[in-house]
Amino acid sequence: MIDIQNLLRPNIRKLKPYSSARDEYSGQKGIFLDANENSFGTLESGVLNRYPDPYHRHLKKGLEKIYNINSNKIFTGNGSDEAIDLLIRAFCIPGKDSLIVMPPTYGMYNVAANINDINIINVPLSPQFKIRTDAVLEQAKDAKLIFICSPNNPTGNIFNPNSIKRIAEKFDGIVVLDEAYIDFTDRQNGLVWLNNFNNLVVLRTFSKAWGMANIRLGMAFADPEIIAVLNKIKYPYNVNGLTCRKAMELIKKQEIKKQAVESILKERTKIIKKLNKISGVKEVFPTEANFVLARYEKAIELFNYLRNKKIIIRNRTTVMHCSDCLRITVGKPQENDKLLKEIENFYN
Ligand SMILES: Cc1ncc(COP(=O)(O)O)c(C=O)c1O
Incomplete structure (x- = not known):
């Protein structure tokens, strides 16, 4: 078991999050005069003029059923790109910490690391696009996060589950397993390992198999302690109500x-x-x-x-x-x- 609190950036550990109006009262009915919304409304009055639920609880209930995972292990964000950025911000100190990526892979890990001024340790895949597990573990002592994309973009291959599990087991930091493309394969996926590793984060998205790239909805599945941190540092209303509504519509028509x-x-x-x-x-x-x-x-x-x-x-x-x-x-x-x-x- 990894001590998640100890891994966090100290300022994030201490952070008192913004408390939104909708945090203070989550009931559906009432006279809402707390959030400086336009009470008259314009389009879809009574719906669009109100801020959405900051934790998208209704949507998460739907996701719970699909993924067979309790909602306290689910983070929903503005695409999985949001989760990538938040994970870096939660665990890596700018100008000091490092993370591992395995090129060739999805470019946003590098971009998000660079925006946050985090050192990138490249441990390239083999020319046959396999993870070099020993080389990764050798570098891991200097890193806070390891990004693994499986199936990998742009190569398309899925990695050996034993390599991924070995990394999660031996690494004292957070392993981010990006499974954006997992619905296009029958091979084993990482959600089953969440109970074994509290340092594993699995990313999924509505942009690929779900066919909803436009609504910008991504998910991170992880130990409730990690999910609580992501919820603490996200923008208060990071997923909008229209997105939640469209996602729920599709969930019912799988x-x-x-x-x-x-x-x-x-x-x-x-x-x-x-x-x-x-x-x-x-x-x-x-x-x-x-x-x-x-x-x-x-x-x-x-x-x-x-x-x-x-x-x-x-x-x-x-x-x-x-x-x-x-x-x-x-x-x-x-x-x-x-x-x-x-x-x-x-x-x-
Ligand atoms: C591996 C991988 N992860 C994440 C994403 C981004 O997903 P989202 O649209 O949920 O931000 C992409 C998009 O191409 C991707 O290839």
């Missing part, structure tokens, strides 16, 4: 998400099969996510050619271990067909 994921997986298989048959495609990497990373001949020319055709994919050629690599997000059938046709045309 079938839609399931069908979308099935369609994406079918299309992913089609893209991989086809790419493997195109002569200019040098290597298609295995993927457990909703995107496909591959290595191409004349990658930058192909990228520009597609862009001129108004087909936008992601150029990853300058990223570590990803020379000549482009990342394709799985689209709708006709979009994928058009893309594949144009890739063929480019090489013919």
Whole structure:
């Protein structure tokens, strides 16, 4: 068991959070003259003119059922990007502390670290995109946080669960396991380990499989002690009421998400099969996510050619271990067909 309080930045440990009007009275009914809202309202009067519940309790009840986790272990935020930033702010002292990232990986870990003036220790994945567990643990004594993205963006692979568990077990800091893409694979996910490791934080998002990138809703699952800290330092009304309402609507119709994921997986298989048959495609990497990373001949020319055709994919050629690599997000059938046709045309 890790002593979470001891790991926190001292100023965060001592922080007395802002107490919002809605903190002081959580009842639904009453004459609300406490929060300087517009009592008359404009659009959707009686709803949109009122501040939302700061802890999104109704939404969390829905999430509890989906993820089979008590709401005291759930943080909801403005995208999982908010949780990434808050975790860094809670545990790392600017200008002093360090965190570990494993490039090539999701770029926001570095950006959030840089904004907060936190030193980044890079422990690159192997050229086959595997975690170098021993190298991570060697560096871990100097770090407060370790970010692990699995399935990893942009490589698409999922990491060996034993590597992740070993890191969580041996590390005296916080392990952030970003599972933004986990719904696109049947492999084991990290939520099952939360009871074993009180230093593990699992991130999820409504932006990928749930198909709701626009509403900006992300989640962190962790020990209640960590969740309480995130709640203490977040903006009081970090998730808005419209977002909560749309998320609840979808939670009640999970079938839609399931069908979308099935369609994406079918299309992913089609893209991989086809790419493997195109002569200019040098290597298609295995993927457990909703995107496909591959290595191409004349990658930058192909990228520009597609862009001129108004087909936008992601150029990853300058990223570590990803020379000549482009990342394709799985689209709708006709979009994928058009893309594949144009890739063929480019090489013919
Ligand atoms: C690995 C990973 N984590 C988190 C995010 C951001 O998620 P959100 O939209 O919830 O902020 C992304 C977005 O691309 C991602 O690739």
